[in-house]
Amino acid sequence: DRNNITAAKIWLEEYNTEAEKVRPEAQEASWTWNTNITDYNNRLKLEAEKKKSEFDKRSYNQTLNWDWKNFTEINAKRQFYKIADIGESVLPTDKFQQITKAKSNMQSVYSKARVCNKPGDQDPSKCYPLNPTLENIMAKSTDWKELAWAWEGWRNETGRKMPDDYEKFVELANEAAGMNGYTDNGDYWRSWYETENFEKQMEELFIGLKDLYKLLHAYARKKLKERFVGHPFPDSGQIPAHLLGNMWAQSWGNLFTLLAPYPGKPLDVTEMMREQNYTTRKMFDLSEKFFTDLGLDPMPPKFYNDSMLDKPEDGRDVVCHASAWDFYNRKDFRIKQCTQVTMDWLITTHHEMGHVQYFLQYKDQPVVFRRGANPGFHEAIGDVLALSVSTPKHLKKINLLRPNQNPDDEELQLNFLMNQALKKIAFIPFGYLIDQWRWKVFKGETKKDEYNEDWWNLRCKHQGVSPPVQRFNTDFDAGSKFHVPNNTPYIRYFVSYVIQFQFHKALCKEAGHNGPLHKCDIDQSTEAGNKLAAMMKLGSSKEWPDAMEAITGQRKMNVSDLIEYFAPLEDWLKKEVKNETLGWDDQCGRNFTIP
Numbered sequence: 001d002r003n004n005i006t007a008a009k010i011w012l013e014e015y016n017t018e019a020e021k022v023r024p025e026a027q028e029a030s031w032t033w034n035t036n037i038t039d040y041n042n043r044l045k046l047e048a049e050k051k052k053s054e055f056d057k058r059s060y061n062q063t064l065n066w067d068w069k070n071f072t073e074i075n076a077k078r079q080f081y082k083i084a085d086i087g088e089s090v091l092p093t094d095k096f097q098q099i100t101k102a103k104s105n106m107q108s109v110y111s112k113a114r115v116c117n118k119p120g121d122q123d124p125s126k127c128y129p130l131n132p133t134l135e136n137i138m139a140k141s142t143d144w145k146e147l148a149w150a151w152e153g154w155r156n157e158t159g160r161k162m163p164d165d166y167e168k169f170v171e172l173a174n175e176a177a178g179m180n181g182y183t184d185n186g187d188y189w190r191s192w193y194e195t196e197n198f199e200k201q202m203e204e205l206f207i208g209l210k211d212l213y214k215l216l217h218a219y220a221r222k223k224l225k226e227r228f229v230g231h232p233f234p235d236s237g238q239i240p241a242h243l244l245g246n247m248w249a250q251s252w253g254n255l256f257t258l259l260a261p262y263p264g265k266p267l268d269v270t271e272m273m274r275e276q277n278y279t280t281r282k283m284f285d286l287s288e289k290f291f292t293d294l295g296l297d298p299m300p301p302k303f304y305n306d307s308m309l310d311k312p313e314d315g316r317d318v319v320c321h322a323s324a325w326d327f328y329n330r331k332d333f334r335i336k337q338c339t340q341v342t343m344d345w346l347i348t349t350h351h352e353m354g355h356v357q358y359f360l361q362y363k364d365q366p367v368v369f370r371r372g373a374n375p376g377f378h379e380a381i382g383d384v385l386a387l388s389v390s391t392p393k394h395l396k397k398i399n400l401l402r403p404n405q406n407p408d409d410e411e412l413q414l415n416f417l418m419n420q421a422l423k424k425i426a427f428i429p430f431g432y433l434i435d436q437w438r439w440k441v442f443k444g445e446t447k448k449d450e451y452n453e454d455w456w457n458l459r460c461k462h463q464g465v466s467p468p469v470q471r472f473n474t475d476f477d478a479g480s481k482f483h484v485p486n487n488t489p490y491i492r493y494f495v496s497y498v499i500q501f502q503f504h505k506a507l508c509k510e511a512g513h514n515g516p517l518h519k520c521d522i523d524q525s526t527e528a529g530n531k532l533a534a535m536m537k538l539g540s541s542k543e544w545p546d547a548m549e550a551i552t553g554q555r556k557m558n559v560s561d562l563i564e565y566f567a568p569l570e571d572w573l574k575k576e577v578k579n580e581t582l583g584w585d586d587q588c589g590r591n592f593t594i595p
């Protein structure tokens with residue numbers, strides 16, 4: 001009968017066995033398309049997704065045979081809750097096909113996009129991909145026009161081609177969310193955090209970091225005005241978005257040579273890697289060794305064979321944006337990325353390996369618990385380890401610091417902190433605003449003809465950047481960022497950037513570190529490794545405060561550890577910008593005054 005827990009547990013076992021067959025097939029078909037974008041592979045992917053959605057629907061219907069909401073056994077009850085949460089699979093077949101098609105169209109446009117007519121090119125029909133060409137231009141060029149060409153061209157070839165598909169996707173995603181009992185798709189996405197007034201909590205964390213961001217923004221703006229003297233900066237105080245070393249102005253690390261407090265003491269890890277003939281595989285071996293030295297798991301033998309770690313050279317179209325893959329059969333785990341030999345890519349490699357480590361640690365959980373405690377946890381693992389790897393002390397250990405440099409040199413340490421700030425603090429408003437925009441779109445507060453105006457309202461209000469060329473509502477600049485066409489939520493990265501410093505603080509204590517937090521390297525500490533492993537093994541079987549408590553002893557997210565980490569730099573920045581006006585006017589959007 002409906003309350004027979006023994007029979008229910010038998011059903012859960014059967015579900016798990018079936019899921020470990022259906023999911024690998026769907027993953028394999030998705031992998032094939034991601035590593036070789038063709039219409040044929042797209043059809044196979046659609047077929048497999050249809051099959052998985054039918055399995056999800058069937059399973060959902062079977063959960064109705066049990067009064068699982070009244071089960072006293074928490075673990076079984078939680079499994080039923082997750083099995084019943086089938087997302088877009090709830091849609092009737094034809095609508096499911098439509099939403100999958102709309103998503104495939106946008107993903108394909110994004111991954112195939114190329115930009116032509118480069119200023120100075122003899123052959124104007126020569127076209128360039130984001131990875132590696134446009135990203136390298138955004139990282140290295142100091143030519144205003146060239147930067148503007150890449151910035152505008154990328155948006156013309158991606159976002160501008162998506163509004164209709166995106167509107168279709170929003171409509172159907174909201175319909176599915178409604179059928180699952182949520183007010184809209186944003187409500188569904190936020191439900192994964194199982195947190196009362198989650199939006200309010202995020203806003204409070206963001207407010208706690210605004211002052212730090214404004215200091216960095218004012219400093220960068222001052223130095224960029226010197227570099228681009230004679231070029232127009234809006235008098236409302238924003239920084240033109242194409243000058244920050246990154247296509248989305250989300251990470252300013254490529255401005256290190258301009259912004260380092262002591263330029264004479266560079267951290268030129270990329271050059272050191274190139275001088276030592278680093279290969280992609282050497283980067284992965286380095287990362288894997290950091291994990292295993294903590295007592296965590298090595299990569300399974302098949303991993304290197306089956307992964308795609310470099311951009312294929314046979315001209316085939318692939319999804320270059322990095323991702324880690326769990327095939328839910330406890331055996332197959334892969335990474336797909338178009339690695340370049342740079343420090344940024346060494347960090348990304350740790351980020352992706354962090355995802356795979358989480359897969360390995362929770363692989364014996366029921367399939368529905370093979371997820372992060374919340375999505376931010378999954379994004380934080382690799383970054384926590386990278387906080388140790390990036391320290392001058394650790395770089396010295398792995399011979400990526402120039403021999404003549406002393407890792408304890410205070411000026412070098414301040415340069416290091418600036419380098420970290422240009423990635424971690426610069427990211428905060430960007431990590432926050434993407435889903436602020438999307439949640440409003442899902443709520444219906446932002447209509448299609450306001451998509452771009454609202455995007456720029458948020459971009460200049462929260463991030464203090466402005467478009468280098470006039471924007472119109474026929475543009476769709478949100479679509480120029482992978483996660484929007486790929487329908488990947490983004491607040492998870494904002495959460496990760498906050499909690500990774502809480503984890504770092506706790507693990508450094510476990511590793512017996514004394515002294516400033518930014519100098520800590522947990523390398524080789526199996527005590528720290530064991531704590532991290534114990535948390536990861538939980539998967540999503542417990543609510544995230546339990547998982548947070550397992551590492552930090554606290555049950556709440558807070559920004560105090562991030563602020564502590566950057567304290568020495570904050571003091572330096574305050575002095576550096578004391579004659580600057582901090583912040584910017586909030587006037588934004590379509591009537592935006594383009595210089």
Ligand SMILES: O=C(CCC(O)(O)[C@H](Cc1ccccc1)NC(=O)c1ccccc1)N[C@@H](Cc1ccccc1)C(=O)O
Pocket residue numbers: 250251321322323324325351352355378379383486488493
């Ligand atoms: O997008 C990524 C890294 C890709 C990923 O590892 O987060 C990837 C995104 C993705 C790709 C395809 C489908 C879904 C998500 N996420 C994963 O591979 C993943 C995440 C959770 C579980 C399993 C795999 N980073 C973000 C933010 C970021 C994070 C860290 C450093 C720099 C920048 C960005 O680049 O804007």
Ligand SMILES: [Zn+2]
Pocket residue numbers: 351355378379
């Ligand atoms: Zn990630």
